Amino acid sequence: MRLLILCALVAAAAAWPNFGMMADSPGGVSDAQKQHDVNSILWKVYENIRDPHLTELSNSFDPLSGHYDDDGVSAKKLMKELNEHRLLEQKHWFSLFNTRQRQEALMLYDVLEHSTDWETFAGNAAFFRVRMNEGEFVYAIYAAVTHSPLTRHVVLPPLYEVTPHLFTNSEVIQAAYKAKMTQTAATIKSHFTGSKSNPEQRVAYFGEDIGMNTHHVTWHLEFPFWWDDAHEDHHIERKGESFFWVHHQLTVRFDAERLSNYLDPVDELHWDDMIYEGFAPHTMYKYGGYFPSRPDNVNFEDVDGVARVRDMLILESRIRDAIAHGYFAGRDGSVISIRDSHGIDILGDVIESSTYSPNPEYYGSLHNTAHIMLGRQGDPHGKFALPPGVLEHFETATRDPTFFRLHKYMDNIFREHKDSLTPYTKENLEFSGVSVNDITFSNRLETHFEEFEYSLINGVDDTTEVEDVPISARVDRLTHNDFTVKINIANNNDHEVLATVRAFAWPKYDNNHVEFSFNEGRWNAIEMDKFWVKLSPGENHILRSSKQSAVTVPDVPSFQTLIDKAEEALASGAELHLEEYHSSLGLPNRFLLPKGKSEGMDFHVVVFVSDGTKDGAVEGLHESTTFNHYGCHDGTYPDNQPHGYPLDRRVDDERIITGVSNFKAVDVKVYHVEEEH
Structure with missing residues (x-):
């Protein structure tokens, strides 16, 4: 599992390889070519396809001639619906919660998912792009790229740049149309909905x-x-x-x-x-x-x-x-x-x-x-x-x-x-010979708002006769300064042990400044990180950057960046390296810390270290960063313990958990730095 524009250049079109000529990824086509095709098929999804080769495929490809692992059953089913005019028309809203619309989107997903080579996948994408409802099409493409083995290394462009209407205030969209109509480059400030009286x-x-x-x-x-x-x-x-x-x-x-x-x-x-x-x-x-x-x-x-x-x-x-x-x-x-x-x-x-x-x-x-x-x-x-x-x-x-x-x-x-479940006992929680001795932070924990800009090019109507002008939205978003956590763990055994390190934090006080009980706090605990590490006998000093958190992911590159990187790789024949973004299944990294307060907001931070040999459901967790926090690519989950362990069950007596040596808690303040005007 992974995370998580193109006005095609003539040179890029000419660079289209013969299928089967490049075999550095599943399907016999390079990752760069696949990224290029997915970019192209999602670019200006309400308009005509701009890539010459995909345009030709949309007219010439026959879905019934493709190669499938279901003997073409899915393709025959969807083509029957298309030929009998039962599919939702284009330029109509789409909702996944609408049963019929979901069924239609999943018909296309099935066709793509059962495609066994890239020619079939790309051909179907191009063919149905011009014949199906755009919302159904986008959902099917995103679902198929997420789950198909053919697209394991393809990074999906950010949805807020593919279908900006679903993420952007209407007054900003209207201003974007004005900029397009007048051919005036514009960066439009977007504000949150409501007023200060709310x-x-x-x-x-x-x-x-x-x-x-x-x-x-x-x-x-x-x-x-x-x-x-x-x-x-x-x-x-x-x-x-x-x-x-x-x-x-x-x-x-x-x-x-x-x-x-x-x-x-x-x-x-x-x-x-x-x-x-x-x-x-x-x-x-x-x-x-x-x-x-x-x-x-x-x-x-x-x-x-x-x-x-x-x-x-x-x-x-x-x-x-x-x-x-x-x-x-x-x-x-x-x-x-x-x-x-x-x-x-x-x-x-x-x-x-x-x-x-x-x-x-x-x-x-x-x-x-x-x-x-x-x-x-x-x-x-x-x-x-x-x-x-x-x-x-x-x-x-x-x-x-x-x-x-x-x-x-x-x-x-x-x-x-x-x-309703029996609370954990001391015997359930102990990790023999291991103790967490200290937790420190490299710097003061600070949050602030920053401006972020994203493209609205795909949000306005278009024609090939008029060149695009840059149009973008600028929004405020919460972020925090980077920090590093240092955890000192003693392994008093005479041999190396594999450990699972789990970190949580919860607000220490409610809005009346009454301290949360341990049992209330643990249910409100924010998961901050989880990772596996080998502990040598003696003292172990573990440094963990906020950027490494297993619960967060970096921002997906912009649509234009993905296009540029794919084009560069195709032009040079080099491999496309987007490994950092192959998984997008997590919170934005900048949301790891809650906002906090200008005077500082108290949080209770706890670290629990458990036996990684018992916890780990797959091999190599201590040296691999490719597993997904919510599961591996084949659907297996890497941790044998429940989500939230050991805070997932009620705590009748906090001494049972705070009394084991492999548990440590500290208090820390999170400061919010207001923007200077």
Whole structure:
């Protein structure tokens, strides 16, 4: 698994190799050529293809003549739908939560995923690019590039530069159109939605951050709820547990940002209570109108064709009942126990619900249906024929503050299950002969806002007769100064040991400056890092840069940078090196630290070192940085311990965990440096 424009040059087109001539990557075509083709197929996706060779392929390629590992079944199915005019028209909104639209996008995904050579993959991409709905096409390409062995080294361009409408305020898009019409280069300042009279405005920088939006949609591309083992080449281990953990981490990070801004932690949403916070998205579809708004203080209404409010209450009660009993009932009536460390995985599959759910007919799809229910509250009966709301797109969902209320509600359900498990004992937690003696930081922990610029070229209509002028948006985004953590660990054994180092942090005080108990704090713990290391006998001094964190990734290069690098590699015949970006499955590195406060905000930092031999599910973790924090490329998960271990279970007596030598805690302040005017 990985992370996570092109107005094609004539020289680049001439450089197109004969298929099979270059065999330095799966499919017989160079990584540079594949990167070039993916760039080209996603560039100006609402316009005509600009690359000459792909344009020719879009007219001449026959999908039924390609090479597939499913005997062409997927290609025949999609071609039948196309020829019988059943596919969604172009220039129409697309939502993955729309069942039919998702099915169509996945038809193309199946065709690409079953392609066994690059000629077939690229030919299908070009052919269907000009015949399918653009939103369905983009989703299928991103999903296929994420999962196909043919595209293992291809880096997807940032979605906010492919479909800028989903990430950019409408007033900025309108200004971009003006710049295009007048052929005037422009850099347009974008502001967060709302006003200072809305307290939620204080944390809009978190939910509306384009890196955060990209992280959310990337995770759901890597771990799609529609993934079906019967049609894929592997099982995704612990997918339900990862669903719990990634959203748990978004929720606790959001609460830390709220405390940084003198707000209380977010309250959970209730189906039989008001939705207190309204939301005006200030965003628009490329085609289909504006995203619907929602006023303050509205009660949930039934949504025609989706679900009734009472349906949601019934599903919730069935899931809570299963937690209380300690088991789910399978489709066949079997009893599926969840009273162990693997129960969270089943619960996550049920709540989402993914195809891995053992009984979706009975337990429903709480998460996915809730997103639609909440997204449609602006027009629940379809009276105004409004398009889907922001909650119905992974790209836009976190913009709405109720996203976090919704996930706090689900997080509390997960906590009910976790708190039902037996707490860890001292024997569970000890790592014989190993002690963490000291934790220090290289410098003061500081955050600040920086300006970030991204291209809007793909957001405006185009014609080959008029040259592009540079048009970009400039946004403020949270970041922090780099820092290094030094951890001193003593190995008192007479031999080398493999260790897993786990680091967490949580705000020390609530908004009333009351200190969190250890049990409350550990549930609100932000995962900072996890890595494996060999400990030599004696003292070990481990230095870990903030840039190395396993939970974060660097920014994806701009679309133009990816184009330039692919062109340079093709022109020179050199290999394309984008290894740093092969995995994009993580938070932006600059979000590792919460914002903090100008006077300093206290955080409790804990480091726990456990037996890496018992923890490691794959070999070589101490010397490899290529494994993904949420899993390896073949779907296996590298850690045998649960997400959040050892803080994932309730702590009735904190001395049990703080008393072992392989656990260490320190307090540290995070300072926010205000911008000087």
